Amino acid sequence: MVDGAVPRFWREIPQRYNLEGNQCGSCKKIYFPPRESCPICRRKSMKNMDPIKLSGKGKVVTYTIVHTAPEKFEGQVPYPMAIIQLEEGPRITAQLVDVELDKVKIGMKVEKTFRKIQQDGHIGAIYYGYKFKPERG
Amino acid sequence: MRDVSVIGVGLTKFGELWDKSFRNLISEAGAKAIIDSGISGKEIDALYVGSMSAGRFVGQEHVGALVADASGFAHMNIPAIRVEAADASGALAFRQGYFSVASGMNDVVVIGGVEKMTDVVGGEATDTLATGLDQEWEAFFGGTLASTYAMIATRHMHNFGTTKKQLAQVAEKNHSNGAKNPYAQFKRAMPLESILNAPIEAYPLGMLDCAPVSDGASALILCATDKAKKYTKEPIKIIGTGQGSDSLALHGRKDLCTFQSTVKAAERAYKQAGIKPRDINVAEVHDCYTIAEILAIEDLGFVKKGEGGKAIDKKITTLDGKIPTNPSGGLKAKGHPVGATGVAQIAEIVMQLRGKAEQRQVKDAKIGLAHNVGGAGASCIVNILEAI
Amino acid sequence: MKNVGIVSYGAHIPRLRIKTEEIAKAWGKDPVSISKGLGIIEKSVPSPDQDVATISVEAARAALARCNIDPQDIGAIYVGSESHPYAVKPTGTIVGEAIGATPILMVADYEFACKAGTAAIQTCMALVKSNMVKYGMAIGADTSQAAPGDALEYAASAGGGAFIIGSKNVIAEINETCSYTTDTPDFWRREGKKYPAHGGRFTGTPAYFKHVMSNAKNLMDAVKTKPEDYNYAIFHQPNGKFPVRVAKMLGFTPEQVKQGLLCPMVGNTYSGATMIGLASVLDVAQPGDRVFLTSYGSGAGSDAFDITITDKIKNLARKKELLISYFLENKEYVDYANYAKYRDLLYYD
Numbered sequence: 001m002v003d004g005a006v007p008r009f010w011r012e013i014p015q016r017y018n019l020e021g022n023q024c025g026s027c028k029k030i031y032f033p034p035r036e037s038c039p040i041c042r043r044k045s046m047k048n049m050d051p052i053k054l055s056g057k058g059k060v061v062t063y064t065i066v067h068t069a070p071e072k073f074e075g076q077v078p079y080p081m082a083i084i085q086l087e088e089g090p091r092i093t094a095q096l097v098d099v100e101l102d103k104v105k106i107g108m109k110v111e112k113t114f115r116k117i118q119q120d121g122h123i124g125a126i127y128y129g130y131k132f133k134p135e136r137g
Numbered sequence: 138m139r140d141v142s143v144i145g146v147g148l149t150k151f152g153e154l155w156d157k158s159f160r161n162l163i164s165e166a167g168a169k170a171i172i173d174s175g176i177s178g179k180e181i182d183a184l185y186v187g188s189m190s191a192g193r194f195v196g197q198e199h200v201g202a203l204v205a206d207a208s209g210f211a212h213m214n215i216p217a218i219r220v221e222a223a224d225a226s227g228a229l230a231f232r233q234g235y236f237s238v239a240s241g242m243n244d245v246v247v248i249g250g251v252e253k254m255t256d257v258v259g260g261e262a263t264d265t266l267a268t269g270l271d272q273e274w275e276a277f278f279g280g281t282l283a284s285t286y287a288m289i290a291t292r293h294m295h296n297f298g299t300t301k302k303q304l305a306q307v308a309e310k311n312h313s314n315g316a317k318n319p320y321a322q323f324k325r326a327m328p329l330e331s332i333l334n335a336p337i338e339a340y341p342l343g344m345l346d347c348a349p350v351s352d353g354a355s356a357l358i359l360c361a362t363d364k365a366k367k368y369t370k371e372p373i374k375i376i377g378t379g380q381g382s383d384s385l386a387l388h389g390r391k392d393l394c395t396f397q398s399t400v401k402a403a404e405r406a407y408k409q410a411g412i413k414p415r416d417i418n419v420a421e422v423h424d425c426y427t428i429a430e431i432l433a434i435e436d437l438g439f440v441k442k443g444e445g446g447k448a449i450d451k452k453i454t455t456l457d458g459k460i461p462t463n464p465s466g467g468l469k470a471k472g473h474p475v476g477a478t479g480v481a482q483i484a485e486i487v488m489q490l491r492g493k494a495e496q497r498q499v500k501d502a503k504i505g506l507a508h509n510v511g512g513a514g515a516s517c518i519v520n521i522l523e524a525i
Numbered sequence: 526m527k528n529v530g531i532v533s534y535g536a537h538i539p540r541l542r543i544k545t546e547e548i549a550k551a552w553g554k555d556p557v558s559i560s561k562g563l564g565i566i567e568k569s570v571p572s573p574d575q576d577v578a579t580i581s582v583e584a585a586r587a588a589l590a591r592c593n594i595d596p597q598d599i600g601a602i603y604v605g606s607e608s609h610p611y612a613v614k615p616t617g618t619i620v621g622e623a624i625g626a627t628p629i630l631m632v633a634d635y636e637f638a639c640k641a642g643t644a645a646i647q648t649c650m651a652l653v654k655s656n657m658v659k660y661g662m663a664i665g666a667d668t669s670q671a672a673p674g675d676a677l678e679y680a681a682s683a684g685g686g687a688f689i690i691g692s693k694n695v696i697a698e699i700n701e702t703c704s705y706t707t708d709t710p711d712f713w714r715r716e717g718k719k720y721p722a723h724g725g726r727f728t729g730t731p732a733y734f735k736h737v738m739s740n741a742k743n744l745m746d747a748v749k750t751k752p753e754d755y756n757y758a759i760f761h762q763p764n765g766k767f768p769v770r771v772a773k774m775l776g777f778t779p780e781q782v783k784q785g786l787l788c789p790m791v792g793n794t795y796s797g798a799t800m801i802g803l804a805s806v807l808d809v810a811q812p813g814d815r816v817f818l819t820s821y822g823s824g825a826g827s828d829a830f831d832i833t834i835t836d837k838i839k840n841l842a843r844k845k846e847l848l849i850s851y852f853l854e855n856k857e858y859v860d861y862a863n864y865a866k867y868r869d870l871l872y873y874d
Contacts, residue, residue, distance in 0.1 A: 008273075012273065013622055014622075017582075017622055018622075018623065033273075033274065053625075061292070061393065062288045062291045062295070062393055063291055064284045064287035064290075064339045064340050064341075064342075065337070065339065065340040066279065066281065066283075066284045066287075067337045067339060067340070068263070068338045068339065070263060070267060070276070071260040071261075071264060074260075075573050075866065075867075076279075076572075076573055076574065078337075079279065081279055081280055081284050081288065081339075082288070083288055083387065083388045083393070091388040091389070092274065092388055093271075093275045093278060093280055093386060093387070095278055095279050095574075097572070097574070098540050098857075100857070106291070106292070106295050113583065114579050114582040114583060114586070114623055115574040115575060115579050116573075116574045116575065116578075116579060117277065117278060117279075117574070118277070126576075126578075126610055126611070127277075128578060128579065128619060128623075129277075131574065136845075136846035136851070137844055137845055137846040
């Protein structure tokens with residue numbers, strides 16, 4: 001049996017693969033994930049939100065090292081989770097990879113990378129998405 | 138809106154209660170509360186119950202009807218309402234019940250809070266607690282409730298110099314209080330060294346910085362104050378209630394080290410009660426993790442933002458301190474059956490204000506506050522009570 | 526005849542490594558003689574969150590980062606691998622979405638042991654030459670499996686390369702390609718099985734050497750070249766020895782082979798092997814250089830290419846973090862216990 005949550009994950013591919021958010025046509029604030037309307041401009045922003053792909057570059061604003069993980073992530077412990085401030089403004093939560101645990105710092109610059117996030121056992125689907133690694137170059 | 142008082146309290150022990158089912162727990166707590174209040178079951182107008190996730194823990198929804206039935210009220214056909222706000226479900230049930238009496242719709246209501254968390258294997262309990270987070274944008278990527286609070290701790294340490302030792306001292310104090318509480322899951326004090334050296338859950342939080350997985354239930358009887366004296370010599374008045382919400386995901390907050398939901402809930406409760414934070418004599422706050430208690434005493438206005446860690450060092454929050462916090466042992470030592478917690482916190486405040494808290498009694502407690510949080514701060518409910 | 530060739534390229538090698546001697550010690554073998562005998566010092570290891578889809582996406586994104594192509598102009602994507610994440614459900618569509626090339630796009634996944642990537646290049650060449658697409662993307666990537674304790678365990682590694690094939694702004698013109706194919710079962714993996722099986726010494730002379738030698742000679746006959754006409758030669762590299770030996774047998778020198786020989790430091794990335802070897806050469810090649818590439822896939826077959834570097838290679842951004850040397854320098858070692866955990870975890874229930 002598969003958990004069959006495939007449509008839920010499929011719907012979010014533009015966000016999870018390509019960090020596609022949206023921008024208020026009125027005040028130009030950028031949101032990720034995309035919103036139906038801008039909480040600031042409200043009515044003025046309805047049907048006035050434009051899709052925008054975020055660059056994937058940002059900074060760590062806080063982090064933790066997870067030792068007790070959800071079932072699906074058990075094989076990866078210990079792993080760093082962080083809240084990242086993307087350069088366009090929005091903040092997101094993601095795993096950090098390709099970095100030694102004691103080198104994770106508040107303020108470090110990071111960039112997105114494409115990884116497997118979870119899978120539904122051996123039979124179900126594989127869900128890909130964003131993780132972040134130290135900025136290269 | 139008329140005055141409402143608490144006229145009865147009931148609690149089960151909290152812990153890993155293998156012999157007790159979801160139904161056993163709530164009916165035990167409910168029966169104790171009814172007996173304590175002096176009312177007859179027939180006088181109950183409605184039932185409000187908080188349970189975070191009976192669906193995932195015991196496969197059961199339609200919890201309002203179940204609890205009314207298990208408590209023996211099925212034939213009375215009373216309105217039975219289940220409310221949910223993750224870990225704040227208990228306080229929310231209390232608040233909704235309070236409104237129904239204050240508005241005049243009901244005279245007497247039962248408030249219940251219950252959770253049965255040990256019928257599932259550990260990993261499932263962790264995943265279920267994570268449903269209080271943002272499933273799509275926090276939990277999906279590997280986040281847990283512990284990792285989310287841990288990120289708050291990291292930032293609090295960065296901004297204010299709070300230390301792992303100060304976090305551990307919160308747990309030490311709460312275990313010392315819990316050792317005096319016959320209902321508590323952990324009945325022994327815990328030395329600071331063991332807390333500091335416990336295995337890491339999510340850095341910087343160790344296993345002993347975290348409230349346990351527990352079973353338990355609590356119940357309260359609310360009654361219009363002008364009718365309360367008919368039943369009890371010691372009604373405890375509800376003088377303020379406040380609620381706030383905020384972005385579901387931690388990353389959506391304005392300030393990672395402040396729960397605006399708590400700040401607003403407290404503001405609203407203080408305003409209704411006509412008091413200031415310094416008027417609070419005793420508080421039960423939501424210490425699901427040690428950092429949560431540090432945030433709570435700041436956000437409730439007991440100390441300035443950033444001073445929460447220092448307050449622990451200065452022993453402001455011990456049983457004989459300036460603002461005794463979590464005399465029951467808190468979620469940490471008393472246990473945290475999530476839906477029951479909010480109701481149990483109020484039960485403790487009532488016992489304190491009645492002078493019936495035995496070995497953990499706070500001297501001259503006249504006004505008490507209960508603070509219950511959902512998830513990682515997306516919901517908060519603050520309730521304030523006063524001995525008449 | 527239309528100029529067809531490589532317009533841009535990208536590669537990705539996972540960061541983790543395990544030393545040959547670490548594997549040898551786990552199995553009670555002499556570390557020095559194993560690593561000397563195979564010519565492999567260490568190999569790349571994919572972390573549990575990496576697979577052929579993630580490696581292909583990173584390589585494809587790197588190829589796009591080097592040039593100004595609009596991904597919507599990519600008309601076809603073919604991903605060749607013997608460790609696709611799904612037996613049924615293409616890797617190519619995941620790549621297509623992740624680089625913004627969908628929905629007007631031809632996609633299929635390829636399999637031909639270690640030469641699935643070069644087969645994809647040939648297909649893209651034909652699509653471009655016939656004007657069916659403006660650009661085609663050919664990817665070869667693997668997170669190769671090897672049974673614990675088997676000889677293949679020292680070499681089976683992870684990595685991949687992506688090549689954008691087109692006719693405009695070509696940095697490396699593919700003058701000619703040819704293939705040599707027979708039904709020679711030297712190495713295979715049955716449906717549903719986790720690890721491959723192989724014919725031991727049968728994989729040498731009648732398989733690798735016969736197909737590579739024959740195909741290489743056929744290509745040089747077709748374009749009328751001799752080994753000394755080439756600046757670089759890339760051969761499929763199942764270990765550090767075969768490619769050097771076949772080069773010598775054909776008349777190439779170790780210096781010609783050196784730049785494209787990554788197996789000693791990275792292991793055998795199977796469908797990625799000749800792809801990343803070519804990427805390594807393109808990282809340093811100068812206009813006018815001539816490159817000879819011969820891949821090999823068990824089963825068996827070989828694809829050969831005669832390539833001339835154009836002066837457009839000067840326009841290609843040689844950003845440090847996109848070069849093969851960056852992947853060789855930025856690494857982290859794991860021990861056998863973690864290696865076993867990471868490789869088995871692909872199958873964790």
